[in-house]
Amino acid sequence: MSVWNQVSLHNGCSSSMLYMEEVYDWVMVTVTMTVAxxxxxxxxxxxxxxxxLSYLSNELLEFTWVSIPSLILFVLAIPSLHCLYMLEETYGPVVTVKxxxxxxxxxxxYSDTIExxxxxxLSPQSSSVNRLLEVDNSVCIPIGAETRVLISSSDVLHSWALPTLGMKVDAIPGRINQALVYPKxxxxYYGQCSEMCGAMHSFMPIRVMVLPSSKFILWLTAVNQFPV
Known part of the structure; x- marks a missing residue:
């Protein structure tokens, strides 16, 4: 969750966010060296x-000022493309949340085992620290297991965003988007709707609780027996 005067990225708590932080650091180092x-x-x-002052052409110089920027772009592209493909790679999700x-x-x-x-x-009893972030019912996912999130919308465009877990997926009417998260x-963890969706756009918080597997099963069973 963001705090006052924070200028850095969120502390990554999922495998995808941790890798995005590494890519960000690599890009910043490369850009800093290039600017210097x-x-x-x-x-x-x-x-x-x-x-x-009498030079009219210099093939070696022209080759150098074309090859060096190309090499820099190549160095930036490899980890970026790897990160993009890794975000879409699935290894058999344990839990699916719609x-x-x-x-x-x-x-x-939830419809994998127990429906x-x-x-x-939005919870009306939000504290001053978590203002407009607390909800009445939280989403729970297990730690150390890949979770697939299927996201859609029933009316207008929304966006389900959790910066700490490295997730921001558009919710589009008539379409199902997929995101994968592997919490560490x-x-x-808190998030909010990140797509302008109307007058109450700022009042659509997201709260995800990452639990040990045993507690997650107990929570799932309790919610099934006593619906909220």
């Missing part, structure tokens, strides 16, 4: 005495 090299060359040109966006709340369904469904609204840490 360009500034050095610019200062060198501004301070040096003009020479070789998310349906409404104006202005979320509906959740469970409930709605999640037990905890409670």
């Amino acid at each position: 090299m360009i500034m050095f060359l610019v200062l060198n040109v501004l301070t040096m005495t003009p020479c070789n 998310v349906i966006g409404h104006q202005w709340y979320w509906s959740y369904e 469970v469904s409930f709605d999640s609204y 840490k037990v905890g409670t």
Whole structure:
């Protein structure tokens, strides 16, 4: 969850978010080195005495200033493409959660083993720290297991976003989008609808609780026996 004066990324709590942080660090290092090299060359040109003013062509120089940017782009593209493919790769999800966006709340369904469904609204008793983030019914997923999230909408465009878990998927009417998450840490994670969806857009929070497998099964059984 974001805090006041935070300028860095969220602390990653899923395998996809941790890898995105590594890609981000690699890109920033490459960009910083490139900018430093360009500034050095610019200062060198501004301070040096003009020479070789009669040059009309130089094949080696032209090859160099084309090949170096191409190499930099290649270095940036490889980890980025690997990250994109990794986000779509599935290894056999253990749990499937169906998310349906409404104006202005979320509906959740579990149907793998025990059929469970409930709605999640903004809680009117939100604390000052978690203002507009608390909900009456949380989503729960197990730690250390791949969870597939199927996201759609019943009315207008929404977006189911959880920055700490590296997820932001559009909820589109008539279409089902898929996201995969592999949580690494037990905890409670917050998100919000990230697509303007009407007057109450700011009042569609998301709260996901990552639980140990044993507690997740107990929670699923309890919700099935005592529907919310």
